[in-house]
Amino acid sequence: xxxxxxxxxxxxxxxxxxxxxxxxxxxxxxxxxxxxxxxxxxxxxxxxxxxxxxxxxxxxxxxxxxxxxxxxxxxxxxxxxxxxxxxxxxxxxxxxxxxxxxxxxxxxxxxxxxxxxxxxxxxxxxxxxxxxxxxxxxxxxxxxxxxxxxxxxxxxxxxxxxxxxxxxxxxxxxxxxxxxxxxxxxxxxxxxxxxxxxxxxxxxxxxxxxxxxxxxxxxxxxxxxxxxxxxxxxxxxxxxxxxxxxxxxxxxxxxxxxxxxxxxxxxxxxxxxxxxxxxxxxxxxxxxxxxxxxxxxxxxxxxxxxxxxxxxxxxxxxxxxxxxxxxxxxxxxxxxxxxxxxxxxxxxxxxxxxxxxxxxxxxxxxxxxxxxxxxxxxxxxxxxxxxxxxxxxxxxxxxxxxxxxxxxxxxxxxxxxxxxxxxxxxxxxxxxxxxxxxxxxxxxxxxxxxxxxxxxxxxxxxxxxxxxxxxxxxxxxxxxxxxxxxxxxxxxxxxxxxxxxxxxxxxxxxxxxxxxxxxxxxxxxxxxxxxxxxxxxxxxxxxxxxxxxxxxxxxxxxxxxxxxxxxxxxxxxxxxxxxxxxxxxxxxxxxxxxxxxxxxxxxxxxxxxxxxxxxxxxxxxxxxxxxxxxxxxxxxxxxxxxxxxxxxxxxxxxxxxxxxxxxxxxxxxxxxxxxxxxxxxxxxxxxxxxxxxxxxxx
Amino acid sequence: xxxxxxxxxxxxxxxxxxxxxxxxxxxxxxxxxxxxxxxxxxxxxxxxxxxxxxxxxxxxxxxxxxxxxxxxxxxxxxxxxxxxxxxxxxxxxxxxxxxxxxxxxxxxxxxxxxxxxxxxxxxxxxxxxxxxxxxxxxxxxxxxxxxxxxxxxxxxxxxxxxxxxxxxxxxxxxxxxxxxxxxxxxxxxxxxxxxxxxxxxxxxxxxxxxxxxxxxxxxxxxxxxxxxxxxxxxxxxxxxxxxxxxxxxxxxxxxxxxxxxxxxxxxxxxxxxxxxxxxxxxxxx
Numbered sequence: 006x007x008x009x010x011x012x013x014x015x016x017x018x019x020x021x022x023x024x025x026x027x028x029x030x031x032x033x034x035x036x037x038x039x040x041x042x043x044x045x046x047x048x049x050x051x052x053x054x055x056x057x058x059x060x061x062x063x064x065x066x067x068x069x070x071x072x073x074x075x076x077x078x079x080x081x082x083x084x085x086x087x088x089x090x091x092x093x094x095x096x097x098x099x100x101x102x103x104x105x106x107x108x109x110x111x112x113x114x115x116x117x118x119x120x121x122x123x124x125x126x127x128x129x130x131x132x133x134x135x136x137x138x139x140x141x142x143x144x145x146x147x148x149x150x151x152x153x154x155x156x157x158x159x160x161x162x163x164x165x166x167x168x169x170x171x172x173x174x175x176x177x178x179x180x181x182x183x184x185x186x187x188x189x190x191x192x193x194x195x196x197x198x199x200x201x202x203x204x205x206x207x208x209x210x211x212x213x214x215x216x217x218x219x220x221x222x223x224x225x226x227x228x229x230x231x232x233x234x235x236x237x238x239x240x241x242x243x244x245x246x247x248x249x250x251x252x253x254x255x256x257x258x259x260x261x262x263x264x265x266x267x268x269x270x271x272x273x274x275x276x277x278x279x280x281x282x283x284x285x286x287x288x289x290x291x292x293x294x295x296x297x298x299x300x301x302x303x304x305x306x307x308x309x310x311x312x313x314x315x316x317x318x319x320x321x322x323x324x325x326x327x328x329x330x331x332x333x334x335x336x337x338x339x340x341x342x343x344x345x346x347x348x349x350x351x352x353x354x355x356x357x358x359x360x361x362x363x364x365x366x367x368x369x370x371x372x373x374x375x376x377x378x379x380x381x382x383x384x385x386x387x388x389x390x391x392x393x394x395x396x397x398x399x400x401x402x403x404x405x406x407x408x409x410x411x412x413x414x415x416x417x418x419x420x421x422x423x424x425x426x427x428x429x430x431x432x433x434x435x436x437x438x439x440x441x442x443x444x445x446x447x448x449x450x451x452x453x454x455x456x457x458x459x460x461x462x463x464x465x466x467x468x469x470x471x472x473x474x475x476x477x478x479x480x481x482x483x484x485x486x487x488x489x490x491x492x493x494x495x496x497x498x499x500x501x502x503x504x505x506x507x508x509x510x511x512x513x514x515x516x517x518x519x520x521x522x523x524x525x526x527x528x529x530x531x532x533x534x535x536x537x538x539x540x541x542x543x544x545x546x547x548x549x550x551x552x553x554x555x556x557x558x559x560x561x562x563x564x565x566x567x568x569x570x571x572x573x574x575x576x577x578x579x580x581x582x583x584x585x586x587x588x589x590x591x592x593x594x595x596x597x598x599x600x601x602x603x604x605x606x607x608x609x610x611x612x613x614x615x616x617x618x619x620x621x622x623x624x625x626x627x628x629x630x631x632x633x634x635x636x637x638x639x640x641x642x643x644x645x646x647x648x649x650x651x652x653x654x655x656x657x658x659x660x661x662x663x664x665x666x667x668x669x670x671x672x673x674x675x676x677x678x679x680x681x682x683x684x685x686x687x688x689x690x691x692x693x694x695x696x697x698x699x700x701x702x703x
Numbered sequence: 704x705x706x707x708x709x710x711x712x713x714x715x716x717x718x719x720x721x722x723x724x725x726x727x728x729x730x731x732x733x734x735x736x737x738x739x740x741x742x743x744x745x746x747x748x749x750x751x752x753x754x755x756x757x758x759x760x761x762x763x764x765x766x767x768x769x770x771x772x773x774x775x776x777x778x779x780x781x782x783x784x785x786x787x788x789x790x791x792x793x794x795x796x797x798x799x800x801x802x803x804x805x806x807x808x809x810x811x812x813x814x815x816x817x818x819x820x821x822x823x824x825x826x827x828x829x830x831x832x833x834x835x836x837x838x839x840x841x842x843x844x845x846x847x848x849x850x851x852x853x854x855x856x857x858x859x860x861x862x863x864x865x866x867x868x869x870x871x872x873x874x875x876x877x878x879x880x881x882x883x884x885x886x887x888x889x890x891x892x893x894x895x896x897x898x899x900x901x902x903x904x905x906x907x908x909x910x911x912x913x914x915x916x917x918x919x920x921x922x923x924x925x926x927x928x929x930x931x932x933x934x935x936x937x938x939x940x941x942x943x944x945x946x947x948x949x950x951x952x953x954x955x956x957x958x959x960x961x962x963x964x965x966x967x968x969x970x971x972x973x974x975x976x977x978x979x980x981x982x983x984x985x986x987x988x
Contacts, residue, residue, distance in 0.1 A: 289854075290837075290838035290841060290842055291719075291838075291841055291842075291845065291851065291852040291853065291854075292853075299846070346846055346847065346849060347845065347846060347849050348849055367819055368725065368819060368821045368822070371723075371818065371819065371822070372725055372849045375722035375723065375850070375851060375987070376722070376849065376851050378987075379722060379851040379853055379987070380851070382853075382986075383853055
């Protein structure tokens with residue numbers, strides 16, 4: 006069966022020996038080509054490979070035993086569900102599926118993955134009809150093909166030849182199983198010229214044989230509509246539904262592909278006219294995650310007629326939103342641009358976001374608030390039952406919201422409310438990075454329920470999750486802090502009430518809110534470090550957070566000085582790696598700068614201060630610094646520390662550890678974290694000396 | 704007055720919550736009707752006629768329902784009706800109504816007091832007719848007034864409130880029994896339990912539970928339901944409290960947890976609408 010010339014390749018192909026068993030010649034050919042293919046492992050290539058494979062495949066390749074077939078089948082399926090198949094793909098795949106070469110399981114999967122990216126060429130449909138006539142494939146496949154054809158009917162680019170095949174389709178009415186679907190297809194194809202007396206007679210015969218069937222009635226009613234004189238029987242006036250909804254798995258996939266393609270295009274496209282059918286049942290009519298921007302319809306509304314009347318002398322026509330493509334257009338037309346009819350469309354349109362930023366209009370933000378709030382709540386995949394299959398779409402939507410927030414440099418209040426409602430129900434897994442990023446944009450406010458709505462759910466998830474989740478949470482909380490501080494700085498000078506809801510609070514309120522966040526992070530960091538055994542990765546994120554905290558006073562002009570908790574300080578001081586130690590030293594240095602500046606301001610009495618930092622803050626800092634200096638410099642690591650959770654230990658206890666020089670064990674030379682540097686120093690200073698005599702370093 | 708709203712009774716309405724409509728003007732209902740009919744015609748032309756009939760002509764009527772409001776701050780109800788004109792005879796044609804939907808707001812101050820002038824608060828929408836028409840009309844409203852529809856589900860808690868409240872209402876002739884339908888979870892086959900109670904017995908029970916006429920507390924509702932459950936348990940040894948209440952039918956109205964309601968008495972129409980408005984508002988805010 007296999008062509009003989011491939012045989013000698015088995016010997017030279019080492020992978021053939023590794024796999025063992027029956028070697029598929031196709032596979033070894035593939036392996037030969039593999040180095041080249043692996044370089045461009047893009048999906049497009051894998052699709053082309055798959056298509057050429059299917060073109061050449063011989064019969065009776067079993068799916069279970071052949072991994073090449075599986076690979077190509079999966080490639081086709083994944084490209085189809087991501088972007089849809091290009092027009093060239095249909096011919097090959099339809100031929101394979103309908104020719105009965107492969108097993109039904111393969112054919113079914115192929116047919117189910119026939120999602121068009123743009124159009125379906127007519128020729129492929131015509132040749133598949135000829136396969137249908139030959140009946141090489143099984144009955145089930147034929148039915149599936151018909152269902153598919155009905156669903157994607159609008160995607161076929163030309164239909165002249167298909168109309169010419171009307172008679173062929175008509176002949177399939179004989180088959181009882183195919184009859185309903187053929188009727189539906191004929192219903193779509195029928196034109197006035199298709200109505201012929203012999204066909205009417207045939208339908209009536211079928212009706213006499215099979216009884217009154219809704220699909221036959223449908224076709225007869227359509228015939229009657231075109232040629233009432235030929236169809237003389239009485240038909241029921243109206244029926245709710247003639248045809249069973251045979252949309253199958255394609256409808257949802259087509260809509261998903263369409264949405265994805267719309268997203269990827271830089272300009273929002275108008276809704277794809279080809280499938281202007283109502284959204285499939287799975288995607289509800291009221292809920293679209295991506296809305297194209299369209300301007301309000303102004304026809305026939307009296308109010309606007311009047312307005313236009315008055316402005317006859319000034320060409321004050323508004324600029325239609327659909328034409329807004331470039332930034333310069335926005336600048337030129339900014340005085341006569343109107344917001345789109347549905348505010349939800351600004352999310353994916355950066356130009357409109359710019360415009361929204363300029364025009365601070367309460368109605369505009371309220372419209373967006375309602376739309377976003379309702380969409381977030383309705384589409385939230387962990388709050389609504391049975392919607393986990395829409396996770397990808399929801400993830401993309403959250404991504405869009407996040408990007409818009411980053412663009413505007415502020416959070417949406419509807420998003421904030423959504424987080425408060427959904428975080429307690431969140432599993433920490435679904436759309437994880439999107440949710441955590443959205444948390445970082447929660448606006449700074451005096452929300453009294455912050456603890457129960459935000460901190461408690463986050464803490465619960467934090468303590469029960471993996472190291473990476475913990476680090477992600479810490480990172481997102483650091484960004485939250487930075488966003489708050491940036492917001493504060495940018496609003497320090499402006500006395501305007503544009504940020505309405507916050508102005509009721511005083512500076513002390515603000516300070517309290519920020520302090521609460523910092524204390525929360527301090528608490529979860531302490532516990533987290535214990536849970537993860539002082540993991541270096543986690544320590545990095547924690548110290549990163551405190552790098553922001555230590556400079557709050559000087560950099561962000563907020564009178565707040567909070568020390569890290571002992572559960573963070575000491576693990577960093579005694580850590581095994583130099584990065585943490587270095588970060589800690591830097592942080593302590595910055596703390597000192599901030600504290601000194603605060604003290605100076607206090608002492609100089611230049612301005613009347615609302616805030617005097619309590620001596621406790623200074624005391625805490627001093628304790629830490631004493632411990633640090635004692636460790637690193639004066640080689641009195643365990644003696645000087647007065648911190649209640651510190652390192653102070655009696656000599657007798659230390660002697661029991663049987664470490665020789667415990668006093669110097671954590672100074673700069675001997676600190677385990679600094680070991681690498683010490684070694685490097687010795688190597689540079691005494692390159693020939695192979696014994697590491699650390700006592701040489703003074 | 705009850706005559707004008709009589710057509711709302713004894714029909715099954717699907718419930719939606721609607722966010723405030725932007726720049727909706729109650730004076731321009733005729734314009735909206737013509738815009739909506741143009742929109743429907745355009746959608747039909749795009750080829751979704753799976754329904755063959757002799758229609759191709761849908762007439763849209765948008766009118767106001769001034770009686771459907773609670774307080775004076777409420778916006779009056781708006782009714783949209785779609786009817787088919789038979790093509791056979793254009794004049795004197797019989798118009799068959801195929802779909803109707805109405806917006807209303809009954810004591811919706813919680814919502815309307817917080818929105819600026821440009822917005823019209825009509826948080827409750829009820830639709831009767833084919834889903835395809837609901838989607839077309841709803842899409843038009845969403846596109847034109849930047850509002851957002853959402854199916855309004857009724858929780859079992861709300862349903863039990865309705866059961867208690869409606870039992871206490873005085874009705875002239877009590878024809879229908881009070882019926883509660885429960886769905887049993889976690890079974891391989893679907894099982895619904897229907898529990899019918901003589902309305903007078905139910906009312907008698909409620910009267911013993913309710914302490915202050917005109918006021919209902921959560922405790923009273925719980926006691927009422929518990930009594931019904933324990934009575935059922937005594938006879939059938941089934942704990943209804945472990946099942947999910949999905950439907951409540953009384954002489955006043957019947958409500959299903961999927962958000963479907965049927966009004967049966969016009970004198971209590973406003974009362975039921977007030978409750979539904981409250982549910983709709985809680986879904987919006």
